[in-house]
Amino acid sequence: MEADIEHVSVQGVAAVRLFDNLSDAERNVLSQDTAIVFHLADGVEEATLDSVKLDFRLSQGAHLALATEKDAKFSAQRVVRYVVTSEDGRHQRYYTVQFLPAPDLGPVFSFDNPQLEASHHQYYVWPLEGTQNSKNGLGDFWGTGNAGFALSNSLAKPHEYPTTSTDDARSGMAVKLTTMSTGYLGQLVGKPIAAGNLFVGTFNLQKALVDALAATQFGRPIRRKPLRFKGYYKWQPGAQYLNKSQKVVPGPSTDGSDLPQVYAVIYRNTDGEGKALVLDGSNVLTHTQVVAVAMVPNFVVTGVEKTSRWASFDVPFDYKTELSIPLLSKRGYSLALVFSSSKNGAQFEGALGSTLIIDDCSIDY
Amino acid sequence: MSNHYILSLLSLCLSLTFAPTLHAEDTEHSHPSVSAWQITPHLGYTIGGMTPVPVPAEIREIQRFHPTDGLSWGFDFSRKVSSQWRAAVGIHYFDRGMRTEARVKAYQVKVVQAGNTLEGYFSGVNHTRASQQGFALPLQAEWQPLARCTFFTGPVVEWYFDRSFTGSVTDGYLRVDQPTGRKVEFGASPEEAPTYDFSNDMARWGFGWQVGADWQVSSRWSVFLQARYIFTNLFQPGFTTVSMKLHPMFVTTGLAYRVHW
Numbered sequence: 215m216e217a218d219i220e221h222v223s224v225q226g227v228a229a230v231r232l233f234d235n236l237s238d239a240e241r242n243v244l245s246q247d248t249a250i251v252f253h254l255a256d257g258v259e260e261a262t263l264d265s266v267k268l269d270f271r272l273s274q275g276a277h278l279a280l281a282t283e284k285d286a287k288f289s290a291q292r293v294v295r296y297v298v299t300s301e302d303g304r305h306q307r308y309y310t311v312q313f314l315p316a317p318d319l320g321p322v323f324s325f326d327n328p329q330l331e332a333s334h335h336q337y338y339v340w341p342l343e344g345t346q347n348s349k350n351g352l353g354d355f356w357g358t359g360n361a362g363f364a365l366s367n368s369l370a371k372p373h374e375y376p377t378t379s380t381d382d383a384r385s386g387m388a389v390k391l392t393t394m395s396t397g398y399l400g401q402l403v404g405k406p407i408a409a410g411n412l413f414v415g416t417f418n419l420q421k422a423l424v425d426a427l428a429a430t431q432f433g434r435p436i437r438r439k440p441l442r443f444k445g446y447y448k449w450q451p452g453a454q455y456l457n458k459s460q461k462v463v464p465g466p467s468t469d470g471s472d473l474p475q476v477y478a479v480i481y482r483n484t485d486g487e488g489k490a491l492v493l494d495g496s497n498v499l500t501h502t503q504v505v506a507v508a509m510v511p512n513f514v515v516t517g518v519e520k521t522s523r524w525a526s527f528d529v530p531f532d533y534k535t536e537l538s539i540p541l542l543s544k545r546g547y548s549l550a551l552v553f554s555s556s557k558n559g560a561q562f563e564g565a566l567g568s569t570l571i572i573d574d575c576s577i578d579y
Numbered sequence: 580m581s582n583h584y585i586l587s588l589l590s591l592c593l594s595l596t597f598a599p600t601l602h603a604e605d606t607e608h609s610h611p612s613v614s615a616w617q618i619t620p621h622l623g624y625t626i627g628g629m630t631p632v633p634v635p636a637e638i639r640e641i642q643r644f645h646p647t648d649g650l651s652w653g654f655d656f657s658r659k660v661s662s663q664w665r666a667a668v669g670i671h672y673f674d675r676g677m678r679t680e681a682r683v684k685a686y687q688v689k690v691v692q693a694g695n696t697l698e699g700y701f702s703g704v705n706h707t708r709a710s711q712q713g714f715a716l717p718l719q720a721e722w723q724p725l726a727r728c729t730f731f732t733g734p735v736v737e738w739y740f741d742r743s744f745t746g747s748v749t750d751g752y753l754r755v756d757q758p759t760g761r762k763v764e765f766g767a768s769p770e771e772a773p774t775y776d777f778s779n780d781m782a783r784w785g786f787g788w789q790v791g792a793d794w795q796v797s798s799r800w801s802v803f804l805q806a807r808y809i810f811t812n813l814f815q816p817g818f819t820t821v822s823m824k825l826h827p828m829f830v831t832t833g834l835a836y837r838v839h840w
Contacts, residue, residue, distance in 0.1 A: 215685050215700070215758035245762035300758065307759045365755060365763065368696045398692040403773040420752070423773070424766035 217300040217307045219243045219278070221271035222250060232258055232266070234316070234435075234544040237490035246361065246419050248309050249352075253316035253435070255544070263288040263313055275301025281308060288313050317345035317353065319414065319436050319549055323445075323575040326386030328379040330372060336364045337375045340389065342414065342434070354434065357415040362422040362429070363408050366399035376410035376555070380571060382520050384446050388573035390518075391555035393452060393472070393564040406460055407566065409559025413552040415492075427495035427560055433548030435483060438579040439537055440549060443478040443508040444528045445575030450518040452565030465565060466557050472565035474513055475557040476527065478577075480506040482541070483548040495560050498550060505547065506531040518569045551575070615659045616840055621671075621803065623651040623833025628677040629709050629813050631823035637687075643680035648710055650674045651831050657721060665721040667731065675829055676710025676743070683751075685758060687822045690775075700758050703751010703765055709813070711781075711827065713739035717789055727795040735789050735807060742781040744813070747772040780818040785809040785827065793835065805831045 223240035224232065233239050234255045243250060266288050270278055281295035288294060293310045300306070320343055328338040337360040346353035358377040363370070372378060380390040391410025400406055403423050415432040422429040451472040455465030464470035482503040485491050493501050508529040516522045537547060553572055556564030626646040631638070653671030660666050683705050689698035719733035748765055749772045755761040765772060791805030806829075813825035 216754070217759050218762075305757065305759045361761070365697055365761075366695065369694050397695060399690065399695060399697055402690075402775070404771055420762045420764050422763060424764040424771075 215300050215302055215305055216273040217276045217298040217305050218245055218273045219250070219270055219296075219298060219307075219309055220273065222311070223269045224252065225267045225269045231262055232313075235484055235490070235546065236488055237484055243309075244416070244418055244420060248307065250309060250311045251352075252311075252313045253545075254313055255316070258315075266313070268311065272298055273300065312352070314347050314352075316435065316437075316545060317347070318438070319344045319434055320577045321579060323551075324386055325379070325383075325389045325573060328387060331360070334364065335372075336368075336370070337361075337372050338377070338379045340379075340412070345434070357413045357417045357430065357432075359408055359411050359417055359422075359430070361417055361419045362405075363396065363400075365419075366396045366403075366405075376408045377412055378410075382448075382518070382571060384524055384573045386573075388571050389553075391474070391553060391570045391572070393556045393559060393566055393568040395566055405562055406458070407456070407556075407559070407562055407564055409554050409556035409564050409568070410570065411552070411554045411559065412572070414550050425496075426562075430495040430560070431492050432479065432495075432498045432550035432552060433481065433483065433493060434550075435545035436480075436547055436549045437543055437545050439542060440478070440480060440506075440508075440531050440577045440579055442528060442530050442578040443551070443575075444526070444578065445476070446524045446526050446573050447474075447476070447513070448516045448518045448522050448524060448569075448571040449474055449513050450515060450567075450569045452567030452569075455565045456563065458562045472568040473557045474568065474570040475552070475554045476510040476570075476572075477552055478508040478529075478531065479504055479550045479552070480531065480537075480547055481550075482546060484546060492548075493550065498552070505535050505537060506533040508532065518571055524573075549577070551577075617655075617657045617659075617665070618838045619655040619657065619667075619669075619835050620838075621651075621653055621655070621833055621835035623803070623805075623831045624649045625651040625673055625675045625829050625831040627675065627827065627829030628679065629825040629827050632826055632828075635823055637683050637685055638681050639684050640682040641679060642682055642704065643678070645678040647676040647678055647708070648674040648712075649676075651833065653715075655717075655719070655835075657719075663723050665723070667717075667719040667721055667733075669715075669717045669719070671715040671717065672713075673715060673829075673831075674710070674712045675827070676708070678706075678708050680704060680706050685754075688753070689819050689822070691820070697755070699753045699755040699760060701748060701751060701753050704749050705746060706749065707744070707746035709744045709825075710742070711737075711739045712741035713737055715807075719789075721793075727801075729793040729795075729801075730791070731793065731805075732790040733788070735787050735809075737785040737787070737809065739781070739783055739785070742778055742783075744777045744781055745775065747774040775820075777814065777818070777820065780814050780820070782811060782813060782815050785811050785813075787811070787827075791831075799837050801835045801837070803831075803833060803835050807831070 229239035281297040296309045340356040342354040393409045418429045457463045465472045467473045508531045510527045514525045555568045555570040651673045655667045655669035657665040657667035684702045685700040688701045715737045717735040719731045721731040723729045752764040787809035789807035793803040795801040809827040
C-alpha cells in the first residue's frame with residue numbers, strides 16, 4: 215500500500231565531478247519529503263548533468279515512472295517529477311528531483327516571510343535565508359517540532375503551535391517559541407509537553423516518537439567561517455517548572471524557573487570514511503566532530519508584552535580546532551543554529567507558558 | 580489461579596467417571612430425570628477470546644494468545660415439556676478474558692479526543708488485554724435423545740459489570756491519513772510504547788447464542804461442554820477507534836449437579 219522513495223543515488227557520471235563529497239551523491243529520503251534536492255559543487259557545468267541517471271530504492275513492490283511524458287534531462291533549474299505507485303496499484307506519491315547550486319546560510323535571519331506549511335496548512339514554516347535559489351525561489355526551511363505537535367493537536371490553529379509567527383517584532387515579523395502541553399494524544403505517547411523550537415536542520419517526524427532526540431537533525435553545510443552569532447530576544451519563563459512526570463520541581467535557573475536555550479554549533483559533516491554525518495539532539499554539543507560552539511550564556515527576563523524591551527545576545531564562536539580551509543570550501547562543515555523556549559525541552563521538562571521571542575539574528579562571517 | 584481450579588475440576592471429573600453409577604439398570608427403561616422441574620447448579624472453567632469474524636487481512640499473525648481469568652458458575656432452572664425436551668433459563672456468572680499479541684499491517688485506526696483527531700494506518704505489533712466479568716441469562720432448549728446425553732442450545736443475553744480493554748503498540752509505524760501519508764515510528768520497548776485503554780467504550784450488554792452437550796456420570800452429576808458466541812460488538816456503537824467488530828467466543832467446561840422436585 216505504500217509508495218515511498220526510500221533512497222536515491224546519482225549514477226551515470228562520475229559523482230565527484232558534480233559534488234563536493236561523494237556522500238552528497240546519494241540520499242536516504244525521509245518519509246515526509248517529496249522534494250529531493252541535490253546540491254552541486256561550485257562551477258559545475260550544466261552539460262555534465264545531461265548524463266545523470268538516478269538509482270532509486272522504493273517501498274516493497276512499488277513502481278516508479280516519470281510524471282512528465284518527455285525524456286527527463288536534468289538542468290540546473292529543471293524540476294523533474296516522478297510518480298511512485300504502490301504494489302497494489304491503489305496509492306501514489308509524487309516526488310520532484312532537482313539539482314541546485316549549493317546555497318549559503320544567512321547571514322541575516324529576519325523571519326519576515328512565514329508561510330503556511332504546504333500540505334496541510336496547519337502551522338507556519340520559515341524559509342531559511344540564504345538558501346533561496348535566485349531563479350525559482352525554492353529553498354530550504356527552518357526546522358521546528360510543529361509537525362509532531364500537529365499530530366496530537368489536529369484542531370490547533372497556526373498561532374496555537376509551540377513555534378509560531380508574531381508581529382511583536384523588532385522589524386517585520388518575529389518567531390515566538392512557547393512551551394506548551396501536547397494534550398491527551400501527546401500524553402498517550404509519553405510526550406506530555408512540547409517546547410517551542412527553531413533550528414537550522416530537519417525535523418524527522420518518523421523518529422519523533424521512537425527517538426525524540428534523533429528526530430531533530432541539526433545543521434546545513436557552509437563555506438565561510440562564522441565568527442559571531444548575534445540576535446535579539448524577549449523572554450518570559452512559565453510559572454511552574456515540571457519534570458517529565460509532570461511534577462513541580464526546581465528549574466535550571468538560579469531562582470528555580472525555566473531557562474531557554476540558544477546556541478550555534480559548527481561540525482565536520484563527513485567522517486573519516488567519507489560518509490555523511492548529521493548531528494542531532496543527542497550529540498550536537500558533545501560529538502567529537504564538533505569544532506566550534508557559540509552558546510548564549512544567560513538570559514534576561516524581559517517580559518513578552520509588545521512594550522517589553524528587546525534584549526540582545528552576541529557570542530563569539532569558541533573554536534576547539536581551527537577550520538581546514540580546503541575542507542570548508544568543499545562544504546565539509548555544517549552550521550547549526552538552535553533556539554528553544556525550554557532548555558530541557560528535549561527531555562520533556564519545562565514550564566508551560568515559557569515564551570521566547572526571537573528576531574533579527576545574524577552570523578558574522 | 581485459573582490453573583488451580585482446572586486441576587481441581589479435572590480431578591473431580593476423573594473420580595466421578597470411575598465411581599459406580601446408581602440405578603444403572605433403570606437407565607435402559609426410563610430417563611434418569613423424571614421430575615418436571617429441575618435446578619442445575621454448575622461450576623466451570625471458561626476459555627476463549629474476543630475476535631473479529633472473519634479475521635481481517637490486516638491481522639497478519641497472532642504471535643501470542645493466553646486466556647486469562649476463567650471462573651464460571653451458575654444455576655439453570657428447567658422444566659420438562661415432553662419426553663425428550665426441556666425448556667431452561669439460567670443465570671451464569673463468568674469472569675473471562677485474554678491476552679494477545681498480533682502483528683498487523685495497514686490496520687486503520689482513528690483516535691478522537693476533545694475534538695482532536697489522529698487517524699491513519701498502523702503496521703506493527705498490537706498487544707491487548709481484554710476481560711469481561713458479568714452475568715449471562717441463557718434461554719435453552721434441552722434435548723435428551725439418550726439416557727446420559729443431553730444437548731442444549733439457545734439464545735443468551737449477557738450483562739457486564741466489569742470490563743477492561745487495554746493495550747499498547749510497538750515495533751511499527753503509523754501512516755497518518757493515507758498509506759502514503761506522514762510516517763511516525765513506534766519503538767520496541769513496552770515502557771515507551773503508546774498505550775490505550777478503551778475499557779469505558781466497551782458495551783455493557785451482549786447478545787449471542789450458545790450450544791452445548793452434557794454427559795451424565797452419575798445420577799446427579801454430569802460434565803458439560805458449552806460454546807457461546809456473542810453476535811453484538813464488544814464495543815459500544817459509535818466507537819470507531821478499533822475498526823473491527825470484536826465478538827467474544829468462549830467455551831466453558833465443568834461439572835453440573837441436578838436437583839429435582
